Amino acid sequence: MYALFAVLILAAMCIPLVLSIRSLKRGNSPRKALRVNLTAFAAVMLLAVAMPFAVSAATPDDNAQPVATAAPATAPAPATSDADAAAAAANADGMKYLAAALAVGLACIGGGIAVASASPAAIGATSENPKAFSKSLIFVALGESIALYGLVISILILFVS
Numbered sequence: 001m002y003a004l005f006a007v008l009i010l011a012a013m014c015i016p017l018v019l020s021i022r023s024l025k026r027g028n029s030p031r032k033a034l035r036v037n038l039t040a041f042a043a044v045m046l047l048a049v050a051m052p053f054a055v056s057a058a059t060p061d062d063n064a065q066p067v068a069t070a071a072p073a074t075a076p077a078p079a080t081s082d083a084d085a086a087a088a089a090a091n092a093d094g095m096k097y098l099a100a101a102l103a104v105g106l107a108c109i110g111g112g113i114a115v116a117s118a119s120p121a122a123i124g125a126t127s128e129n130p131k132a133f134s135k136s137l138i139f140v141a142l143g144e145s146i147a148l149y150g151l152v153i154s155i156l157i158l159f160v161s
Contacts, residue, residue: 008047016040100154107150114143 017040020033122136 100157103154111147
C-alpha cells in the first residue's frame with residue numbers, strides 16, 4: 001500500500017512535467033502547460049494529504065487475542081486500553097512531524113519571498129554605487145535567515161519534545 005502511494009506521487013510529479021515539455025515543444029499554449037502543472041500539483045497535494053489517513057485507517061492484526069485482566073471488585077475498569085494509548089502516542093508523533101514540516105515550509109516560503117524582493121534591489125543599488133554592496137548584502141542575508149530560523153525551530157520540535 002505504501003509503495004503504491006509513493007509510485008502514485010512520483011508519477012503525478014513526473015508525468016505532467018514530461019507532458020508540459022512536449023506540449024511546449026509542439027508549440028501549444030503555455031497556459032495549457034500551466035493548467036496541467038497546477039492540476040498535477042493539486043493531485044500530489046491530495047495524495048500527500050490522503051496518505052496519513054490511509055495509514056491511520058489500517059486495521060489492527062486480526063490474529064491478536066485480547067488480554068483479559070482481572071480487576072478488583074472495588075476498582076473501576078480502566079478507561080483506556082493499550083491500543084488507545086498507542087494511538088494517542090502515534091497521533092502526538094504525527095502532530096510533531098506536521099508542526100516541523102509547517103515550520104520549515106512556511107519559513108522557506110517567507111524567506112523566498114523576502115529574498116525575491118531584496119535581491120533585485122540589492123543588485124540595483126550595487127550597480128549604482130559599488131560601495132553599497134555590503135549594506136545590501138545584509139538585507140539579502142536577513143531574508144535567507146528566516147528559512148534557517150524555521151529549520152532550527154523544526155529541529156527543536158523534533159528532538160527536544
